[in-house]
Amino acid sequence: MSEPVISLENVEVHFENERLLDFGNDPETVRAVDGVSVDVAENDVLSLVGESGCGKTTLGKTAIGLQRPTHGSVKYRGHDIWEIREGNSDADLEWSDIRTSLQIIHQDPGSALNPNRRLLSILSEPLRQVNPDLSKSEKRNRIYSLLERVGMNPAADFADRYPHQLSGGEKQRVALCRALLMNPDVILADEAISALDVSLRVEMMDMMLDLQAEFDTSFVFISHDLSNARYFSSHGNGKIGVMYLGQLAEIGPAEQVINEPQHPYTEVLRWATPDLSLDDHGEMPMRKIDIPDPINPPSGCRFHTRCPKAREACTRANPTAYEHGEQRVACFREDDTHEYWDSPELTDD
Numbered sequence: 001m002s003e004p005v006i007s008l009e010n011v012e013v014h015f016e017n018e019r020l021l022d023f024g025n026d027p028e029t030v031r032a033v034d035g036v037s038v039d040v041a042e043n044d045v046l047s048l049v050g051e052s053g054c055g056k057t058t059l060g061k062t063a064i065g066l067q068r069p070t071h072g073s074v075k076y077r078g079h080d081i082w083e084i085r086e087g088n089s090d091a092d093l094e095w096s097d098i099r100t101s102l103q104i105i106h107q108d109p110g111s112a113l114n115p116n117r118r119l120l121s122i123l124s125e126p127l128r129q130v131n132p133d134l135s136k137s138e139k140r141n142r143i144y145s146l147l148e149r150v151g152m153n154p155a156a157d158f159a160d161r162y163p164h165q166l167s168g169g170e171k172q173r174v175a176l177c178r179a180l181l182m183n184p185d186v187i188l189a190d191e192a193i194s195a196l197d198v199s200l201r202v203e204m205m206d207m208m209l210d211l212q213a214e215f216d217t218s219f220v221f222i223s224h225d226l227s228n229a230r231y232f233s234s235h236g237n238g239k240i241g242v243m244y245l246g247q248l249a250e251i252g253p254a255e256q257v258i259n260e261p262q263h264p265y266t267e268v269l270r271w272a273t274p275d276l277s278l279d280d281h282g283e284m285p286m287r288k289i290d291i292p293d294p295i296n297p298p299s300g301c302r303f304h305t306r307c308p309k310a311r312e313a314c315t316r317a318n319p320t321a322y323e324h325g326e327q328r329v330a331c332f333r334e335d336d337t338h339e340y341w342d343s344p345e346l347t348d349d
């Protein structure tokens with residue numbers, strides 16, 4: 001197998017929360033990401049799902065070198081991104097090259113588009129960086145053809161507009177064009193379709209996937225909605241990674257994760273997503289609704305306080321990932337010989 005474009009190994013991102021410092025207390029530590037290992041291959045599609053605050057954005061930003069991990073390594077084509085960023089690497093690679101190769105589009109694309117410039121000027125900038133030798137007319141032709149490709153016709157008319165003259169969907173298309181003009185290896189799409197009308201979401205996902213194949217790029221697609229993650233990763237022949245309180249509970253090929261979830265938390269997400277049209281919609285497979293605090297996560301398996309299958313053994317140690325076919329699952333139930341099976345069930349009282 002060829003080398004992954006991005007490789008995260010045992011990545012941890014802890015934030016010092018300074019809320020309490022004024023009172024002379026020690027800062028609290030928010031464990032936004034804790035011990036995550038995951039690769040992004042060439043032409044890969046990886047969707048990250050999970051409840052609000054589980055660490056999706058932090059993990060995504062860490063994967064593209066925008067957030068420094070407090071522990072573990074993040075590699076781009078085998079080279080440690082942070083050694084390169086900080087000038088401690090003898091690799092023949094600059095941070096600016098990596099930065100160009102790893103792009104991001106946000107939920108609110110408007111905030112990243114300069115309001116005082118027309119689209120032609122906004123979209124010329126990445127081309128200037130990546131292809132400084134292109135003539136003005138070559139640049140314009142490329143921009144027009146990409147605008148047409150994302151359905152912004154007539155391109156000349158759109159190219160002349162300012163960002164405030166665009167709808168939310170159009171802004172998101174421009175953000176996608178801008179990222180693609182950098183010829184990126186990976187685009188992090190952070191809730192990039194969440195703010196769009198439901199009717200536009202599938203269209204936007206289809207477009208991203210078509211362009212992914214055309215531009216030979218990979219996508220890390222962040223969504224709180226499992227049915228969108230399923231659509232994107234299934235059609236892109238990719239994976240879904242399910243996050244819970246900073247950790248990867250389960251990761252695997254999209255349809256397998258949806259149809260044969262192995263982690264009890266994946267079952268909860270499935271249950272909570274009626275759009276998946278699964279026919280086993282019985283009682284919620286979870287003991288408690290409240291999400292524990294990432295400042296003080298539960299001991300042992302982080303999901304044990306809510307997990308209907310939790311036993312005493314789950315309170316003592318944090319399961320590492322077990323292989324289950326092509327899935328990886330952080331649950332003791334994957335190990336037939338684990339002490340879990342002999343330990344008493346947890347109840348709420």
Ligand SMILES: Nc1ncnc2c1ncn2[C@@H]1O[C@H](COP(=O)(O)OP(=O)(O)OP(=O)(O)O)[C@@H](O)[C@H]1O
Pocket residue numbers: 015016017030031032050051052053054055056057058059224294
């Ligand atoms: N710069 C920061 N300083 C302190 N805490 C942070 C910082 N950034 C994120 N966090 C905390 O880290 C945890 C994970 O946040 P993150 O935004 O990565 O989660 P998320 O799954 O993307 O959530 P959402 O879906 O709501 O965007 C949260 O508890 C958040 O409050």
